[in-house]
Amino acid sequence: MSAPVTGAVAARVLTQLRRDHRTVAMLLALPTMLIVLLWWVFSDVAGDSFDRIGPALLAIFPFTVMFLVTSVTTLRERSSGTLERLLAMPMGRVDFLLGYAAAFALTAVVQSALAVGVAVGLLGLDVEGPLWLLLLVAVVDAVLGTALGLFVSAFATTEFQAVQFMPLVVIPQLLLCGLFVPRDALPGVLGAISDVLPLSYAVDAMDLLTRPDPGLGEVLGDLAVVAGFALAGLVLGAATLRRRTP
Numbered sequence: 001m002s003a004p005v006t007g008a009v010a011a012r013v014l015t016q017l018r019r020d021h022r023t024v025a026m027l028l029a030l031p032t033m034l035i036v037l038l039w040w041v042f043s044d045v046a047g048d049s050f051d052r053i054g055p056a057l058l059a060i061f062p063f064t065v066m067f068l069v070t071s072v073t074t075l076r077e078r079s080s081g082t083l084e085r086l087l088a089m090p091m092g093r094v095d096f097l098l099g100y101a102a103a104f105a106l107t108a109v110v111q112s113a114l115a116v117g118v119a120v121g122l123l124g125l126d127v128e129g130p131l132w133l134l135l136l137v138a139v140v141d142a143v144l145g146t147a148l149g150l151f152v153s154a155f156a157t158t159e160f161q162a163v164q165f166m167p168l169v170v171i172p173q174l175l176l177c178g179l180f181v182p183r184d185a186l187p188g189v190l191g192a193i194s195d196v197l198p199l200s201y202a203v204d205a206m207d208l209l210t211r212p213d214p215g216l217g218e219v220l221g222d223l224a225v226v227a228g229f230a231l232a233g234l235v236l237g238a239a240t241l242r243r244r245t246p
Contacts, residue, residue, distance in 0.1 A: 005099070007099070007102075009099025009100065009103075013099065013100055013103035014103050017107065023073075026065065026069065027107050027111055028110055028114060030061070030065055031061035031062050031111060031114075031115045035057050035058070035061060035119055036118065038050070038053065038057060039054075051125060051210065054119055054210070055203065055209070056177065056178060056203045056206065057119075057179075058112075059138070059141050059177070059199065059202040059203045059205075060179065060199065061115065062112055062145065063142060063144060063170075063199060063202065064174075065111075066111075066142045066143075066145030066146045067145035067146070067148055067149040067169065068166065069104075069149070070100070070104055070146045070149030070150055070153070071149035071150070071153045071156070071162040071165060074100065074150055075156050075159055075162045094238050097150055097234055097237050097238050098234070100146070101234055104143070105139065105142075108143055112135055112139045112142055116135050126210055127210055128213065128214055129208070129216070129219065130209075130216075133209060133219060134206065136223065137202060137205045137206055137219070137222075137226070140202075140223060140227050140230065141199075143227075144198055144229055144233065146230075147230040147232075147234045147237065148169060150233065151233045151237040151240065154240040172193075173197045173198070173200070174199070176190055176193060176197060177194065177197065177199045177200045177202075177203040178194075178204070183200060198225065198226050198229035201222040201225040201226050202222070202226050204218075204222045205222035205223055205226070208222070
């Protein structure tokens with residue numbers, strides 16, 4: 001691993017993103033737009049429906065968007081031969097993956113800041129805990145999506161196949177993370193599955209931060225679990241990364 005090489009890879013990815021305006025719009029604006037849309041959907045519903053689902057949305061949408069964009073982008077690098085040319089240089093797989101993770105992490109900071117700022121500042125989502133911690137959870141959650149996207153891209157040969165991993169990796173987590181049914185009300189087997197899915201802990205951390213007198217120790221514990229899964233995803237991605245698509 002070389003810090004200068006990792007930095008060069010990250011700079012290259014950011015340069016590519018800057019030139020791809022549609023991807024930038026999807027990364028930065030789409031999660032916020034979806035949150036606004038669901039706030040609008042619940043705007044005439046009695047009660048605190050948006051306050052109930054808002055924290056989960058701040059975890060789900062950045063995670064999903066980063067997973068999709070990262071998996072497709074990495075596959076495109078490999079299928080076009082760019083990855084093979086890069087790895088022929090004095091650069092290892094870890095440098096490549098960390099460079100990508102760093103670039104998308106910086107993007108995730110902006111993405112999460114926009115989503116949190118709109119949800120809290122404009123849509124009135126009540127946050128009792130520190131706002132910086134809410135932002136940190138959102139960023140780490142987005143990095144988790146990036147890490148899993150890097151990992152699953154190794155098992156796809158086309159961009160369509162990369163998208164097909166969403167029903168396998170993302171949707172089960174969305175269904176079992178507590179968005180629709182509280183995790184403690186899930187049937188026993190589904191509750192056990194939910195306990196080993198990283199998005200569940202991101203949603204739990206977000207939800208705790210919106211409650212009166214949130215337990216910061218619990219939030220940090222959930223955050224550590226999400227960060228651990230993100231690190232594991234990067235390690236697995238380095239182990240399975242192929243130079244090119246067969």
